[in-house]
Amino acid sequence: MRRFLRGALGSAGGGCVLRWLGVKVCRRSVLVVVLVWLVSWLFLNSLVFVHRNMFSDFCTDDKSKQILQRVCNDYHQGVLTGDLCEDLCVSGQVEYKRCLYYENGKKVMAANWRGVPVVLKSKLENFSSYEALALLDYQDAAGGAGGEEELSPLDVIFYATLEIKNSLGLETGTNLTLPRLWGQRLKEKERTYSRAELASLWALLQQEEYTFLRVLQDLTHHVAKILGSCGHFYAVEFLAAGHAWDQHIFSLEELSLNPSPSPWSRRERRLTARDMVPRVALSFLEMVEHFENDFAHRLHLCDIKPENFAIRKDLTVVAIDVDMAFFEPKMRDILEQNCSSDNDCNFFDCVSKCDKIKNRCGSNRKNSNLQVICEKIFRSWFSPTLLGEKAGFPLQVELQRAVQECGEMDSGEDTGRRRAVRQQLRGLLMELILEDAGSQEVQERKRHVHTALNF
Ligand SMILES: Nc1ncnc2c1ncn2[C@@H]1O[C@H](COP(=O)(O)OP(=O)(O)O)[C@@H](O)[C@H]1O
Numbered sequence: 144m145r146r147f148l149r150g151a152l153g154s155a156g157g158g159c160v161l162r163w164l165g166v167k168v169c170r171r172s173v174l175v176v177v178l179v180w181l182v183s184w185l186f187l188n189s190l191v192f193v194h195r196n197m198f199s200d201f202c203t204d205d206k207s208k209q210i211l212q213r214v215c216n217d218y219h220q221g222v223l224t225g226d227l228c229e230d231l232c233v234s235g236q237v238e239y240k241r242c243l244y245y246e247n248g249k250k251v252m253a254a255n256w257r258g259v260p261v262v263l264k265s266k267l268e269n270f271s272s273y274e275a276l277a278l279l280d281y282q283d284a285a286g287g288a289g290g291e292e293e294l295s296p297l298d299v300i301f302y303a304t305l306e307i308k309n310s311l312g313l314e315t316g317t318n319l320t321l322p323r324l325w326g327q328r329l330k331e332k333e334r335t336y337s338r339a340e341l342a343s344l345w346a347l348l349q350q351e352e353y354t355f356l357r358v359l360q361d362l363t364h365h366v367a368k369i370l371g372s373c374g375h376f377y378a379v380e381f382l383a384a385g386h387a388w389d390q391h392i393f394s395l396e397e398l399s400l401n402p403s404p405s406p407w408s409r410r411e412r413r414l415t416a417r418d419m420v421p422r423v424a425l426s427f428l429e430m431v432e433h434f435e436n437d438f439a440h441r442l443h444l445c446d447i448k449p450e451n452f453a454i455r456k457d458l459t460v461v462a463i464d465v466d467m468a469f470f471e472p473k474m475r476d477i478l479e480q481n482c483s484s485d486n487d488c489n490f491f492d493c494v495s496k497c498d499k500i501k502n503r504c505g506s507n508r509k510n511s512n513l514q515v516i517c518e519k520i521f522r523s524w525f526s527p528t529l530l531g532e533k534a535g536f537p538l539q540v541e542l543q544r545a546v547q548e549c550g551e552m553d554s555g556e557d558t559g560r561r562r563a564v565r566q567q568l569r570g571l572l573m574e575l576i577l578e579d580a581g582s583q584e585v586q587e588r589k590r591h592v593h594t595a596l597n598f
């Protein structure tokens with residue numbers, strides 16, 4: 144027994160030496176395994192943590208439907224209203240399609256409204272999250288005291304205008320006419336406004352994007368059309384947005400929410416894919432000129448990238464993200480900062496020069512919308528790699544040069560030269576469109592002949 148034990152111990156002890164070596168080896172690999180496991184565990188956990196925090200707002204159909212349901216509950220309770228509510232909440236004429244984007248509370252979803260593809264948007268998901276109209280409380284108090292004081296349409300216009308000017312950063316005293324349609328609607332109905340109507344209007348006006356679009360609706364077709372609203376949600380036309388991962392082109396196929404391949408749509412795609420780029424580019428030029436000259440104040444786009452633009456079926460370019468679009472007065476405010484070098488005077492795509500004596504950035508923007516568009520969008524569109532075999536064509540070479548020149552234009556350049564660059568670019572694009580149309584026709588005719596022969 145003892146011997147056996149000793150033997151066992153001995154063997155165990157002997158094994159220990161051996162095993163000790165083994166264990167050492169083993170320990171190292173165990174250590175490695177444990178470390179790897181720990182690191183990946185930490186990594187996965189932090190990933191989950193980050194994911195939960197950043198994407199807590201993850202876009203799901205369930206959530207979107209719940210949000211719309213809450214809008215409708217509020218509508219039925221008379222808290223909010225709008226021209227879209229009846230269709231959304233009663234007759235079921237607004238068909239939810241899919242969720243597009245949630246971030247920082249902002250909700251964007253796609254839907255069909257009476258067969259028209261629309262995008263429903265709101266900066267915050269709940270109506271109650273918007274600031275209430277203090278005027279309504281005042282009215283309540285007045286009502287409680289017995290005297291029913293009513294809000295006149297003029298008051299509404301006054302407050303709405305104030306809010307718009309505030310959020311667009313236009314100084315008071317400038318002539319900002321209220322959107323025509325809006326003013327008319329308020330004036331023609333000599334009636335007072337219901338609580339729900341005022342509260343809804345107020346919630347909409349607190350969304351800078353809405354105010355912005357609303358103000359520009361009648362002035363330009365280069366912003367998304369607002370089609371209707373219900374409470375804090377407003378519907379804009381559905382557009383084909385550019386993609387960060389596909390710099391080159393906007394996909395028109397996206398424009399139909401239920402892709403149904405038909406010979407007609409395939410034909411249309413074939414026709415557009417070829418000469419879309421110069422046409423869209425031309426619309427970009429048109430938009431730039433519009434934003435620069437046709438409003439009371441120049442409009443600056445400070446975040447220029449494909450995702451922030453979209454196109455309609457007719458290939459007009461639309462600015463969809465207007466969070467970084469500023470009228471001249473606000474632009475000046477933003478640019479005027481303390482600085483020690485020019486680098487301190489960059490506000491995204493809007494830059495000015497540092498005055499080294501005053502240590503203050505100039506309030507004049509140094510670059511222009513067109514310059515940034517040439518640099519960040521056109522350059523890749525007309526780059527030799529993208530054009531492929533076409534890149535060597537004289538027209539294409541000229542175009543590349545014009546785009547290059549446009550992207551490098553400095554504010555020091557005199558206006559005459561700027562206009563010349565712009566004109567040249569436009570001319571070349573038009574030529575390109577004509578050329579493409581011509582070759583298309585030839586091909587079309589060839590195909591016709593072909594089928595005729597086959598018959
Ligand atoms: N009118 C629209 N048509 C189609 N897609 C849209 C439209 N408006 C927005 N989107 C999509 O939703 C995304 C986010 O919308 P956007 O208003 O630009 O939000 P943000 O201002 O937070 O960037 C866009 O990148 C685009 O893909």
Ligand SMILES: *[C@@H]1O[C@H](CO)[C@@H](O)[C@H](O)[C@H]1NC(C)=O
Binds near residue numbers: 248268269272
């Ligand atoms: C919106 O309201 C719902 C229900 O009232 C609530 O559960 C949710 O947390 C609210 N969301 C926000 C962002 O306030």
Ligand SMILES: *[C@@H]1O[C@H](CO)[C@@H](O)[C@H](O)[C@H]1NC(C)=O
Binds near residue numbers: 316317318
């Ligand atoms: C506002 O417009 C009127 C006429 O439309 C003009 O006389 C007036 O000078 C303008 N005011 C400002 C501050 O631009």
Ligand SMILES: *[C@@H]1O[C@H](CO)[C@@H](O)[C@H](O)[C@H]1NC(C)=O
Binds near residue numbers: 481502
């Ligand atoms: C900018 O500089 C001025 C003096 O040159 C100073 O009074 C001011 O506080 C500075 N502002 C900021 C935001 O640093």
